[in-house]
Amino acid sequence: QSALSQPPSASGSPGQSVTISCTGTSRDIGTYNYVSWYQHHPGKAPKLMIYEVTKRPSGVPDRFSGSKSGNTASLTVSGLQAEDEADYYCSSYRGSGNWGVFGGGTKLTV
Amino acid sequence: EMQLVESGGGLVQPGGSLRLSCVASGFTFRDYVITWVRQAPGKGLEWVSAVSGSGATTYYADSVKGRFTISRDNSRKTVDLEMNSLRAEDTAVYYCAKDSYYDSSGSDAFDVWGQGTVVNVSS
Numbered sequence: 528q529s530a531l532s533q534p535p536s537a538s539g540s541p542g543q544s545v546t547i548s549c550t551g552t553s554r555d556i557g558t559y560n561y562v563s564w565y566q567h568h569p570g571k572a573p574k575l576m577i578y579e580v581t582k583r584p585s586g587v588p589d590r591f592s593g594s595k596s597g598n599t600a601s602l603t604v605s606g607l608q609a610e611d612e613a614d615y616y617c618s619s620y621r622g623s624g625n626w627g628v629f630g631g632g633t634k635l636t637v
Numbered sequence: 638e639m640q641l642v643e644s645g646g647g648l649v650q651p652g653g654s655l656r657l658s659c660v661a662s663g664f665t666f667r668d669y670v671i672t673w674v675r676q677a678p679g680k681g682l683e684w685v686s687a688v689s690g691s692g693a694t695t696y697y698a699d700s701v702k703g704r705f706t707i708s709r710d711n712s713r714k715t716v717d718l719e720m721n722s723l724r725a726e727d728t729a730v731y732y733c734a735k736d737s738y739y740d741s742s743g744s745d746a747f748d749v750w751g752q753g754t755v756v757n758v759s760s
Contacts, residue, residue, distance in 0.1 A: 529681060563746045565682070572750035573674075573682065578737060584748060616682050618745040625743045626672055626696055627684030 531555070531617055531630035538636040544605045547633045549617030550598060555628060557598040561620030564593060564602045567632075568613045576615075577602060604635070612637040639663035639749045641671075641733050646754030649723055657718040657754055659733030664749070666714040667691070670736040672747060673707065673718050675729035675756075685731070688716060690740055701727075723758045730755050 532550040539545035549562070556562055564577040575584055577593035580600060590605045600619070604611055617630040645657040659671065672687040686707040687696040695707050706719040716733060731754050734747035 561745050567682075572732065572752050573734075574750070575737070575746060575748045578746040620743060620745045623743045624696065626687045627674055627682070627747070628745065629682045629684065632681040
């Protein structure tokens with residue numbers, strides 16, 4: 528069982544928006560503003576899409592946005608495109624000495 | 638361009654050993670923690686191990702503690718994962734990844750990933 532909880536699947540039509548949730552606890556998401564989201568296409572390397580809850584690495588489209596409320600973080604993908612179809616994983620900081628606390632992943636179907 | 642390339646995966650019998658390697662390029666290697674993350678068939682991402690920039694501090698998931706050993710050689714820009722007493726549940730694609738933050742002691746953000754190397758533990 529993963530430390531962070533995500534819905535197993537999400538879907539939307541091209542051009543629509545979809546939001547994926549990630550629920551943690553007061554030990555992680557609820558305390559720290561360090562939540563990341565990764566996009567993973569099967570057979571490829573995972574890609575960092577969001578870090579520090581809302582920030583996008585260079586090159587990530589602004590269609591991807593992140594937010595947080597209490598113990599739950601969210602990833603919103605606006606203007607869905609076919610290439611957005613992938614698995615998405617959230618991750619949260621949990622204090623010094625802790626690494627890569629991941630959610631179970633959400634399969635996004637476009 | 639920052640890059641990580643893994644190697645060393647393969648088929649190994651239960652109880653056997655395997656050594657994975659990760660070679661880095663395009664960034665100041667010694668300044669960043671490098672981690673190993675795996676994905677078992679049909680499962681999600683699981684963090685496995687991490688090593689500090691100097692190599693002095695190592696971290697392990699409970700599932701591999703005592704069986705896996707991580708190390709790095711900053712002169713060769715490599716990180717190795719020595720895996721012993723392998724079990725069927727260690728079967729996975731193993732990725733090495735670079736921490737986003739300079740000289741951190743804990744992180745959730747890995748900004749550079751390799752393509753992965755496949756480890757299959759089976760008789």
